[in-house]
Amino acid sequence: MTKIKSLADLKAMKQSVQEKIDTRAKGKAEGLVQVKIAMATCGIAAGAKNVMDYMMSETEKRGMDVVFTQTGCMGYCHAEPTIEVTLPGKEPIVFGYVDLKKADEIIDKYIKDGELVEGIIPVNYEKINN
Amino acid sequence: MAKFKMHLLVCGGTGCNASRSQEIAANLKSSLKDNGLENEVQVILTGCFGFCEKGPIVKVMPDNTFYTEVKPEDATEIIMEHVVKGRKVTRLLYTDPENKQHVADSKHMGFYKKQMRIALRNCGYIDPQNIEEYIGADGYTALAKCLGEMTPEQVINEIKLSGLRGRGGGGFPTGLKWEIASKNHADQKYVVCNADEGDPGAFMDRSILEGDPHTVLEAMAINGYAIGATKGLIYIRAEYPLAINRLLVAIDQAHEYGLLGEDILGSGFNFDIELRYGAGAFVCGEETALIHSMEGQRGEPTFKPPFPAQSGYNKKPTNVNNVETYANIPIIISKGANWFNQIGTEKSKGTKVFALAGQINNVGLIEVPMGITLREIIYEIGGGIKGGREFKAVQTGGPSGGCLTQKHLDTPIDYDNLIAAGSMMGSGGMVVMDETSCMVAIAKFYLEFTVEESCGKCSPCRIGNKRLHEILEKISKGNGTMEDLDTLTNLARVIKDTALCGLGQTSPNPVLSTIENFYDEYVEHIKDKKCRAGVCKSLMQYVIDQEQCVGCTACARNCPVNAISGEKKMPHFINTELCIKCGACIEKCKFNAISIC
Numbered sequence: 001m002t003k004i005k006s007l008a009d010l011k012a013m014k015q016s017v018q019e020k021i022d023t024r025a026k027g028k029a030e031g032l033v034q035v036k037i038a039m040a041t042c043g044i045a046a047g048a049k050n051v052m053d054y055m056m057s058e059t060e061k062r063g064m065d066v067v068f069t070q071t072g073c074m075g076y077c078h079a080e081p082t083i084e085v086t087l088p089g090k091e092p093i094v095f096g097y098v099d100l101k102k103a104d105e106i107i108d109k110y111i112k113d114g115e116l117v118e119g120i121i122p123v124n125y126e127k128i129n130n
Numbered sequence: 131m132a133k134f135k136m137h138l139l140v141c142g143g144t145g146c147n148a149s150r151s152q153e154i155a156a157n158l159k160s161s162l163k164d165n166g167l168e169n170e171v172q173v174i175l176t177g178c179f180g181f182c183e184k185g186p187i188v189k190v191m192p193d194n195t196f197y198t199e200v201k202p203e204d205a206t207e208i209i210m211e212h213v214v215k216g217r218k219v220t221r222l223l224y225t226d227p228e229n230k231q232h233v234a235d236s237k238h239m240g241f242y243k244k245q246m247r248i249a250l251r252n253c254g255y256i257d258p259q260n261i262e263e264y265i266g267a268d269g270y271t272a273l274a275k276c277l278g279e280m281t282p283e284q285v286i287n288e289i290k291l292s293g294l295r296g297r298g299g300g301g302f303p304t305g306l307k308w309e310i311a312s313k314n315h316a317d318q319k320y321v322v323c324n325a326d327e328g329d330p331g332a333f334m335d336r337s338i339l340e341g342d343p344h345t346v347l348e349a350m351a352i353n354g355y356a357i358g359a360t361k362g363l364i365y366i367r368a369e370y371p372l373a374i375n376r377l378l379v380a381i382d383q384a385h386e387y388g389l390l391g392e393d394i395l396g397s398g399f400n401f402d403i404e405l406r407y408g409a410g411a412f413v414c415g416e417e418t419a420l421i422h423s424m425e426g427q428r429g430e431p432t433f434k435p436p437f438p439a440q441s442g443y444n445k446k447p448t449n450v451n452n453v454e455t456y457a458n459i460p461i462i463i464s465k466g467a468n469w470f471n472q473i474g475t476e477k478s479k480g481t482k483v484f485a486l487a488g489q490i491n492n493v494g495l496i497e498v499p500m501g502i503t504l505r506e507i508i509y510e511i512g513g514g515i516k517g518g519r520e521f522k523a524v525q526t527g528g529p530s531g532g533c534l535t536q537k538h539l540d541t542p543i544d545y546d547n548l549i550a551a552g553s554m555m556g557s558g559g560m561v562v563m564d565e566t567s568c569m570v571a572i573a574k575f576y577l578e579f580t581v582e583e584s585c586g587k588c589s590p591c592r593i594g595n596k597r598l599h600e601i602l603e604k605i606s607k608g609n610g611t612m613e614d615l616d617t618l619t620n621l622a623r624v625i626k627d628t629a630l631c632g633l634g635q636t637s638p639n640p641v642l643s644t645i646e647n648f649y650d651e652y653v654e655h656i657k658d659k660k661c662r663a664g665v666c667k668s669l670m671q672y673v674i675d676q677e678q679c680v681g682c683t684a685c686a687r688n689c690p691v692n693a694i695s696g697e698k699k700m701p702h703f704i705n706t707e708l709c710i711k712c713g714a715c716i717e718k719c720k721f722n723a724i725s726i727c
Contacts (some may be wrong), residue, residue: 003387006396007274010265017266024137024255027192039216052135068135069193072216 019060026067033066033111034086040073046080047099055083055103059111066111076121087114094121134172136213137191139254143178143340144333144372146186150202151175154186157205162213171213174263177253177341180495181241184224189254194235197222227491227513244511246473247497248481249297249334249457253341258376261383264344270389272463273348276355277397280463285356286312289459291467293479298324298415298452299530299556300632301478301545307449311439312357314447319359321350322443322450324420325366325373328412329528330579332559334483335453337495339366339373342457343380347390347403349459354401357449362403365420367410377405412529412583415557416631417442417450419585430587431631452557454483474500478544482555488524488562489516501542504534508562519564523647527556529576529583530636532643533569552643554636568665569648570655574602576640584634591634594625598641607668610656619645667711670726676701678723685715685724 004010018025026032037043037052052068059066076082079096085106086092095106096119109115140146140155158173179187184198188208195218197208204222211217223232224239233239247253256263264270276285290305311319323346327335339346350362366374381403384390392400406424413419414429421443423429442448458480462470471479478500484507487493491513498507504524508514515521523533532553534541541547545555563572577599586592598621601614622638629635645652654660661669674685674694679701686694686702693709696702704715704724716724 004395005388007278010270010274010395013262014265014268014271017262020133021137021256021263021266023134024139024191027194028255056133056135067192070135070216 026065029065031088033064033088034092035066035068035111036071036074036084036086036092037068038072038074038076038080038082038084039070042073042077043080043082048081048083051081051083051098051100051103054100055107058104058107062107062112064107064111079121082121085110087111090114092123094123095119096121134170136171138171138173138208138213139176139189139191140173141177141179141185141187141254142175142258143182143185143253143337145178145182147372149186151186151200153202154188154200154205157202158188158209161206161209165209165214167209167213174257175259176255177258178250178337178495179254180245180250180337180497181492182495183491183493187254188222189236194237196224196233196236196239198224240513241492241494241496241511244502244506245497246481246499248461248473249338249454249483250341250495250497251461252345253337256342258341258343259379261344261380261387261389264342265387268464269344269460270348272460273351273355273389274395275463276352277395277399282312282356282358285352285463288463288467289356292462292470293467293474293477294455294458294462294470295478295545296452297454297458297482297557299527299554301555304451304455307439307451308353308356310437311359311447311449314440316446318361318444318446319357320443320446320448321353321357321359321362322417322420322424322438322448323350323362323364323456324415324417324450324452325364325370326408326410326415326420327367327370327453327557328410328415328583329530329557329559330576331487331561332485332528332557334485334495334558336370336373338453338457338483339370340376343373343376344384345460346377346453346456347380347384349456350403351390351394351401352459352463353449353451353456355399357447359447359449360400360402362401363406363424363443364403365406365408365414365424368407369410374405374407381405411585412579413585413631413633416633419631420450421448428585430585431633433630454558475542475544477546482543482558484526484558484560486512486560486562488560489519489564489566490514490562491516498543500544503540503542505539507543507560508539512562515562515564517564519566521562522565522567523563523569523572525553525561525563525572525576525640526559527554527636527639528559529579530554530633530639531556531559532639533563533572533647535647552646553639566663566665568606568661568663569644569651570602570606570661571663571665573640573644574599574606577602577637580633580637584637588628588630588634590625590628591630591637594621594629595637597621598625598638602641605652605655606661606666608655608659608666610652612653612656615645615652615656664726670711671706672704672709672711672713672715673725673727674702674704675723675725678721680721680723682720684718684720688714688718690714 081098084094162168188197188200294304295301414423416431419429419431438448483497625638681699693705
């Protein structure tokens with residue numbers, strides 16, 4: 001059976017596949033907002049997984065291009081779940097105690113408009129090699 | 131279906147495949163399952179990443195982590211550390227040879243910084259066996275655009291405007307080739323993809339077919355639409371089993387999805403593709419020989435004209451293009467000729483894929499914009515010469531090309547500059563040589579190849595190259611005369627002028643260009659009976675330094691032909707008549723008493 005009979009069919013299929021592989025496309029692209037989510041045992045226990053799922057689907061719903069990566073323990077176990085947000089050209093900022101409500105606020109204010117919200121953890125280390 | 135948060139891309143090219151990348155992928159999958167992550171992390175076998183030196187490669191997206199020399203046993207560690215705990219497995223990261231630091235992701239690797247991947251855009255990015263991934267990566271939209279919005283003339287004009295030239299070696303303007311084929315009328319025309327990659331060391335066509343087969347199918351369909359052909363044939367050598375396999379899968383899928391066959395996308399355009407297998411003869415890469423081979427005749431070239439565009443396969447107008455040329459077509463149509471012709475130099479547009487090989491740190495497949503210099507390729511992308519030795523020459527264009535030397539390091543690389551420098555683009559083999567390479571031996575190597583592969587139809591190539599080879603053999607044995615050098619040059623020019631096909635005409639190039647650039651080395655072989663690189667065995671002699679030798683007898687005991695004699699605790703001697711120059715004595719000598727001169 002022929003699956004694609006017209007240009008519209010092709011476009012529809014392209015769109016549906018693109019959503020599946022855009023994690024790869026985002027990795028290739030430059031200048032996107034990066035969000036790292038601490039997903040060590042402490043983070044996961046505190047609900048980081050839900051936060052990541054929520055943020056991924058929310059940003060997509062709102063049509064925002066954000067790269068999500070999970071990372072290891074950032075060392076702020078007291079403030080889990082913690083996430084680190086890097087806007088293009090800016091220093092990374094770490095937010096603590098991120099629940100779904102906080103996540104929503106971060107997306108809506110900081111990621112969208114660059115407006116800082118409560119809950120910032122001062123970074124206490126230097127990183128090498130990005 | 132749930133969306134995957136992380137993608138593990140495992141190289142499934144021939145090279146990494148041979149280093150058990152299939153097993154790596156299987157282990158990654160089973161380890162993901164053990165951790166209940168099979169719905170969150172996707173494992174995909176892709177085409178070649180190009181960094182074959184350090185294969186097998188596993189790339190993690192979206193963070194671009196680039197793991198090198200991965201073994202199947204490492205799979206669990208990658209899953210447990212990187213995926214579960216989010217810590218990169220440092221020991222598998224690429225180490226920068228200069229500062230010995232681990233490089234966290236591919237964007238910071240010197241190998242990729244200067245590259246621009248157009249023909250290889252999907253290699254190492256999508257699953258070549260899944261048509262949906264190709265569609266997701268913009269695949270088949272160029273075909274749709276041609277069928278829906280463009281007339282065949284517009285398609286041809288777009289390709290002409292792009293300035294794309296044939297990537298198989300000759301560099302003939304692709305758009306012009308299409309136009310000629312479109313203007314010849316016949317009841318049946320053919321589109322042929324030349325996948326008979328024969329240059330020693332070149333493997334870009336194979337990698338494209340393995341890593342992104344659909345792009346070639348799509349381009350052939352576009353080509354068919356443009357010239358009015360409904361039938362496509364891919365001539366591929368039978369020694370590329372993985373590429374053949376992936377092509378067959380791709381053709382089946384394209385049929386299933388209605389992107390090949392009848393009435394494609396409801397446009398009324400029909401196009402179908404079949405494979406034809408070659409037995410691996412070098413000459414079958416020449417288009418007339420290729421066509422004869424497909425017809426079941428002997429793979430021998432015939433005189434042009436008539437060109438294949440006038441009378442090709444089954445005497446019908448036929449357009450033959452190389453794999454890499456085709457890989458450029460869909461993206462030119464999608465992004466427009468004006469996007470493409472901004473890249474490259476005035477007369478050579480776009481990019482070129484090179485297979486980097488020889489005495490260089492980063493052996494692999496690279497794609498660079500035309501106009502890049504040899505220096506950038508060798509020292510920035512290639513990571514410099516192995517062992518920090520001195521650069522001597524780079525051979526481009528395979529048996530049809532020549533050598534570029536130190537003085538060409540800053541020449542922008544394009545079709546015309548390479549020809550001016552006495553070499554040629556060819557299909558893109560690039561063999562880097564250092565001071566340990568003997569240029570007479572190199573010329574002899576390529577001549578051996580030509581003598582072996584000559585189809586024998588015309589005498590200049592069949593007999594002339596044989597004689598060239600004999601003279602080179604004579605020089606490398608230390609029996610050459612200065613007249614031989616003149617004979618070499620003259621004979622080479624005669625072959626160039628009189629051979630029947632392009633391959634014959636270019637076959638003396640390695641000889642001419644090494645004489646031109648390394649005349650001194652030839653003279654040394656002839657007059658001083660010396661090979662400075664220590665490659666030509668007949669010109670080497672092993673000598674024991676009488677002062678250094680303590681008479682331990684280690685060399686004499688290990689000499690396989692008993693050529694070394696001497697009393698215990700007394701200096702030893704080598705009988706040069708018996709010596710076979712195997713080097714076993716040098717290895718065994720603890721006092722550095724044996725040297726080559």
